[in-house]
Amino acid sequence: MPILDSHTIDFFSRSPEQTRRIGMRVGAEIKPGDVICLQGDLGAGKTTFTQGLAQGWGSIDSVSSPTFIIVNMYRRASGGKLFHLDAYRLDSVTEAEELDLDAMLSEGSLIVEWPERLGGLIPKERMWINLDHIEEERRQMRFNANGKRYDELLEAIRQSMFGGS
Ligand SMILES: Nc1ncnc2c1ncn2[C@@H]1O[C@H](COP(=O)(O)OP(=O)(O)O)[C@@H](O)[C@H]1O
Numbered sequence: 001m002p003i004l005d006s007h008t009i010d011f012f013s014r015s016p017e018q019t020r021r022i023g024m025r026v027g028a029e030i031k032p033g034d035v036i037c038l039q040g041d042l043g044a045g046k047t048t049f050t051q052g053l054a055q056g057w058g059s060i061d062s063v064s065s066p067t068f069i070i071v072n073m074y075r076r077a078s079g080g081k082l083f084h085l086d087a088y089r090l091d092s093v094t095e096a097e098e099l100d101l102d103a104m105l106s107e108g109s110l111i112v113e114w115p116e117r118l119g120g121l122i123p124k125e126r127m128w129i130n131l132d133h134i135e136e137e138r139r140q141m142r143f144n145a146n147g148k149r150y151d152e153l154l155e156a157i158r159q160s161m162f163g164g165s
């Protein structure tokens with residue numbers, strides 16, 4: 001796994017199950033107020049990754065693609081909330097502005113599919129993950145940390161995936 005610079009790591013997945021497992025590792029490390037952005041084409045694996053992330057976080061609710069609604073909320077026994085936002089169907093900036101991201105972040109963590117559609121509404125400090133369809137079952141996931149908290153999160157994920165440094 002190449003480490004490109006101290007803020008970036010590439011992961012490669014060979015199956016939906018593997019993408020889910022990588023998501024689980026991330027979910028186990030996230031804290032209230034964290035923002036995770038998933039950018040990638042339809043079928044890149046954003047929702048699959050989110051299913052793993054929610055499971056690793058401890059969700060008692062199952063994850064589905066928010067097809068008709070824009071935001072799903074998941075809970076866990078130990079408390080806290082995980083918001084799953086899919087901006088694919090957002091029609092306008094006004095509609096986007098009505099989503100109160102700050103309110104969500106004061107209550108829990110946030111994972112966003114199609115974050116580029118929210119433009120400047122996404123906090124500048126966040127984990128940005130680019131998912132690329134390489135082959136039928138192969139995906140590249142490039143994690144990019146923006147801000148100190150996300151450098152820490154990236155390091156925790158790296159430790160969780162590869163063991164010590
Ligand atoms: N390595 C992989 N990781 C994630 N999904 C994969 C992978 N290989 C094949 N797939 C398939 O690609 C599709 C990804 O769908 P989904 O997670 O809903 O994508 P998105 O939310 O990005 O549109 C699923 O049908 C899944 O089975």
Ligand SMILES: [Mg+2]
Pocket residue numbers: 046047065086113
């Ligand atoms: Mg999706």
